[in-house]
Amino acid sequence: MNTGCIPTKTLVASAYAIHVAGRGAEYGFAVGDVRVDMKRVKARKDAASARSNKGVEEWLRGTKNCTVIEGHARFQSSNSVVVNDEVLEADKIYINVGGRARVPDMPGIHDVPFLDNSSMMDIDFLPKHLVIVGGSYVGLEFAQIYRRFGSEVTVVEMGPRLIWREDEDISQAVREIVEAEGIQIRLNAKCISLAKHGDGVAVRMECSDDPKEVAGTHVLLAVGRVPNTSDLDLERAGVTTDQHGYIVVDDELQTNVPGIWALGDCNGRGAFTHTSYNDYEIVADNLFNADHRRVSDRIQAYGLYIDPPLGRCGMTDAEVRKSGRRALAVKYPMSKVSRAYEKGEMQGLMKICVDAETKQILGAAILGVGGDEVIHVLLDMMYAKAPYTVVQRAMHIHPTVSEFLPTILAKLEPFV
Numbered sequence: 001m002n003t004g005c006i007p008t009k010t011l012v013a014s015a016y017a018i019h020v021a022g023r024g025a026e027y028g029f030a031v032g033d034v035r036v037d038m039k040r041v042k043a044r045k046d047a048a049s050a051r052s053n054k055g056v057e058e059w060l061r062g063t064k065n066c067t068v069i070e071g072h073a074r075f076q077s078s079n080s081v082v083v084n085d086e087v088l089e090a091d092k093i094y095i096n097v098g099g100r101a102r103v104p105d106m107p108g109i110h111d112v113p114f115l116d117n118s119s120m121m122d123i124d125f126l127p128k129h130l131v132i133v134g135g136s137y138v139g140l141e142f143a144q145i146y147r148r149f150g151s152e153v154t155v156v157e158m159g160p161r162l163i164w165r166e167d168e169d170i171s172q173a174v175r176e177i178v179e180a181e182g183i184q185i186r187l188n189a190k191c192i193s194l195a196k197h198g199d200g201v202a203v204r205m206e207c208s209d210d211p212k213e214v215a216g217t218h219v220l221l222a223v224g225r226v227p228n229t230s231d232l233d234l235e236r237a238g239v240t241t242d243q244h245g246y247i248v249v250d251d252e253l254q255t256n257v258p259g260i261w262a263l264g265d266c267n268g269r270g271a272f273t274h275t276s277y278n279d280y281e282i283v284a285d286n287l288f289n290a291d292h293r294r295v296s297d298r299i300q301a302y303g304l305y306i307d308p309p310l311g312r313c314g315m316t317d318a319e320v321r322k323s324g325r326r327a328l329a330v331k332y333p334m335s336k337v338s339r340a341y342e343k344g345e346m347q348g349l350m351k352i353c354v355d356a357e358t359k360q361i362l363g364a365a366i367l368g369v370g371g372d373e374v375i376h377v378l379l380d381m382m383y384a385k386a387p388y389t390v391v392q393r394a395m396h397i398h399p400t401v402s403e404f405l406p407t408i409l410a411k412l413e414p415f416v
């Protein structure tokens, strides 16, 4: 609530409003000089975080039999933790400590100031030139936010393309969207190092193509996350972690120690608020509702909140290919979707892949206006294990992006 989804999506909303205001002439209105007021942007963001904080804290403190203690907890044994010099014993312990930004051991890291997703939340000024190391989900969201606020923005990525976990066509479409707004992209930066540069920071990319150095006023590191497990004294409880520090859990989120579960980002089985919450549902249902739920039952789903957003569910093309299934696939540009045209937001594409035999949806990506919402039509079909033909028989509301799904599915062709 302080440094993840809620504040970033609040900033995305401010950036979107500024962006649309700047396109006033296209929509038929005139505004004066559109300029960001970072103090007010931050105040709005802080208010959104505070609202959520307050709601959750009040709910927790008001929950019967629940005591909230603020402090850093450490294990003392397999059934006790110490917090603020108080020893708490329990027969069931749930570890839900989340993660933090990874700080890579790159040359120069100790010589210059750098920002991460937490310290970005304290900014109430506009960086003149923000250099972002990392061209994946977190980095791209901040890149577009700050570009729209008015910063010069350069993204330095070590891989050959942005968001490498996505299919190449999605990576490419995302690149086109952010580049069209003036964000500079530097790929293949294999040897990144940081150095002082006047009052700012230089990000060096020695073994990449020219130019080999980008000098900015501020640098944001967005190069992944690490679990908050190194300061828990897990060894006293005997809880096992993997080589990256994630707590090893089974399909029902139990650790190797009976009576200890690990939920959320710290177990490495998800990296989102909805996967953390789903972890809770799995554990609670298994323990208290005599249900049998497993992590492997859930379908991968997430959003990338650039504008337009990317909604994703199920397999990527690469995963479908690896599975060896016979599949059908379709790709459709958002420029042909009337709802997108009416809104003046025609960037992106939709793609869907289905199993040729069962006709069930295997995976989908909707990069376009409303993509984060529309994807749920397909996600729910996947949970229902229903054939895609059900979508074609449904009457959708006009005009929406979702109403195009039956049209798109009529164009399925053998997947290659």
Ligand SMILES: Cc1cc2nc3c(=O)[nH]c(=O)nc-3n(C[C@H](O)[C@H](O)[C@H](O)COP(=O)(O)OP(=O)(O)OC[C@H]3O[C@@H](n4cnc5c(N)ncnc54)[C@H](O)[C@@H]3O)c2cc1C
Pocket: 001, 003, 004, 005, 006, 008, 009, 071, 072, 073, 074, 096, 097, 098, 099, 117, 138, 228, 231, 232, 263, 264, 265, 266, 270, 271, 272, 273, 274, 275, 276, 305
């Ligand atoms: C910039 C950014 C944007 C994001 N946007 C999205 C998004 O749009 N959608 C989405 O689904 N996810 C998003 N995420 C990911 C999301 O924030 C996390 O997946 C989610 O917060 C994980 O929840 P959690 O409960 O596992 O851990 P957290 O939310 O990290 O909570 C863990 C808590 O445990 C506390 N803690 C840690 N160690 C101890 C200890 N030893 N003793 C006591 N307390 C401790 C921490 O202080 C923290 O309060 C984003 C993340 C980032 C960084």
